[in-house]
Amino acid sequence: MTQLIQTLTDGIAVGSLYALIALGYTLVYGILQFINFAHSDVFALGAWLSFTIATWFGLAAGSGATTPPWYIGLAVLALAMIGCGIVGFLIERLAYKPLRAAPRLNVLITAIGVSLLLENVGQLEGMFRGHHFKIFGPYPKAMPALIPDRVLLHFAAVQFRLVDAVVLGTALFLMVAIQWLVFRTRLGMAMRAVSFNHNSAALMGINVSRIISATFVLGSMLAAAAGFLYAMKYAQLKQTADNVWVLLGLKAFVAAVVGGIGNIRGAMLGGIFIGLIEFFGVAYLSDKYRDVYVFSLLIIVLLVRPSGILGKATVEKV
């Protein structure tokens, strides 16, 4: 019983992070029909930016029991989201927009290139013309604690921690917000029109390029939030080129596909589902095959229901 509830809370908490990242994949796919493989790096960037901004605020890991007031954490989150939003905007403008008329394969390869670029630029540290410079550096870092390590709820031996509540609460809030934005606002309506057909949307007077930019900014901001929350929950940050980030991003991608790529509710559902599969597999089968469960699920879904749980069956237009 204890293990069941613990696995459930962990699975849902991590699953909600997958969901946030999956939303970015799915939003971009919905509009441009391509997988933005650089998205997992924007997620890593979100975590590293959070770390960097927290140190700007004078915080350091393990600096004692005191944690900053709550609004510092909020400021770190907001700044990391803004930072990643800008990077997402630039990625689209500089790397993808010039390829708007190119075959999709070219864009895909470019995305992989952007991904490698971000991973490796993130590690840079060295001397340039006698000045020391550093992006994030090649070493892992520990994220400073932004909230007290408190147990909110005891249930038998299950501990429900404050950090889990914050992760889950923030993720759910953002998911509701994006849902509202896409289905209830003018911008969201334009996004749905563009995802249906670029030319038809343009004939409505929609500035399609601007909507595409907005989509990248939104997706990147969600990835930044996921990175921030991930760093809160798992304080040990691997260097940007470490494949743990790629793996997390890939699982979120699997979540988007399992839920039905292009489908917003599907991405959320897929994320939670993947989180649960992973944690239940680890808890009840074996912790050696953490990633195997997720990718097996991908294979099963692709075989049985290739359009995903909520996706519509569509024929690829050539």
Place this chain on the structure above:
Amino acid sequence: MPLLSVRNLDVCYGVISALQEVSLEINRGEIVTLIGSNGAGKTTLLRTISALVRPRRGAIFFNDVEITRLAPHEIVRRGVCHVPEGRQIFANLTVHENLLLGGYQERDANRIRASLDRCFSLFPVLAERREQRAGTLSGGEQQMLAIGRALMSKPQLLLLDEPSLGLAPLIVRKIFQIIREINAEGTTVFLVEQNAHMALTVAHRAYVLQTGRVIKSDVASNLLQDPEVKKAYLGG
């Protein structure tokens, strides 16, 4: 001064030439039709006016201002609205959302409401189907939605690409009736049609396009009597 003036337009798709030295003018208040057989380049001309296709040579003026290099959404802002071939409604959105998208550039809630009301009075069936997904409408209803959606932005010039395509004669007559009504209320109409008889009956003036070139232009009633036009487009 004409409302729209197209001057020496050349358009190519890769190496295939679709339009050659096309020039035409549309005056304020007119219904002008462009007739021509399959592949003549009618759709290409409308898409070029809307900036979905870039011309190789030539220029397009609207209200005496050159619009050749503008983006599609800027052309809409200037008052040219295009109902594309095959209607292109947003099938997964509701009728209401489709109409709101038509008025995307208008931010004033009162004016949007007024446009909606006008649209529903022209097409009462759309009011009944308001919350229905547009993809589930019948072909005729979809065409009405496409026209209603275009009118939401209160265009000065309405471009219609084969509004009669695939519709029953009764619906076609109704659509043409609406086109007259819209025109009577002050909207200039540029109508592309294969249904040449209907088009020439409703239009003031007409152009005939053949394999990318304008081969004739005249008052519509004259073209209805023109032996060549009769032979090629009016079935004898």
